[in-house]
Amino acid sequence: MEHEQIHKKIGKNLQNIRKARMLSLDQVAELTGVSKAMLGQIERGDSNPTISIIWKIVNGLHISFTSLIEEDRSTVTHIRFDDLEPLLAEQGYRSFPQIPFEQKKKFEIYSVQMEPGSTHASEAHHEGVEEYILMVRGKLRLSILNETYDLDGKDALRFTADQPHVYENVTDEACAYYTLIYYPA
The missing domain is CATH 2.60.120.10 (Jelly Rolls)
Incomplete structure (x- = not known):
């Protein structure tokens, strides 16, 4: 299985969280203090966000850091x-x-x-x-x-x-x- 680049995972997970909460990019920008343009670039995987930007997103959305990088997991996970x-x-x-x-x-x-x-x-x-x-x-x-x-x-x-x-x-x-x-x- 090929591992996805971390910034692409962040983008996909951010978009899934935003859509699950039925939020627009404008609303997420307002909650996080990160511009709508930057959020769009992150979601598309066009931008590798800095740690500071990621903290703004997780704090603004009240989510964990790894919720942006996690993959679907089975009931047993062996992490090497x-x-x-x-x-x-x-x-x-x-x-x-x-x-x-x-x-x-x-x-x-x-x-x-x-x-x-x-x-x-x-x-x-x-x-x-x-x-x-x-x-x-x-x-x-x-x-x-x-x-x-x-x-x-x-x-x-x-x-x-x-x-x-x-x-x-x-x-x-x-x-x-x-x-x-x-x-x-």
């Missing part, structure tokens, strides 16, 4: 890490959609790898969204508002993610962790 494409890869930060969002489950899980000295700033998710960080190896610093949390080894952290937050690997070793994102009903 080596087959995954990073959803986000920027300057030493790579995030892989390990367990994609399903509407009836209300969560998604990412496998994240951070190189030494790398940083990733995340925009606020919509109200009530929670993140669970489960460390695999290395050390991670997470800043939420004015608080900083240092995680290492097999530590875990839960927080309400409706405010900006920053992930940092402040060490000289790579770190890896899982992020479970829970979306309330």
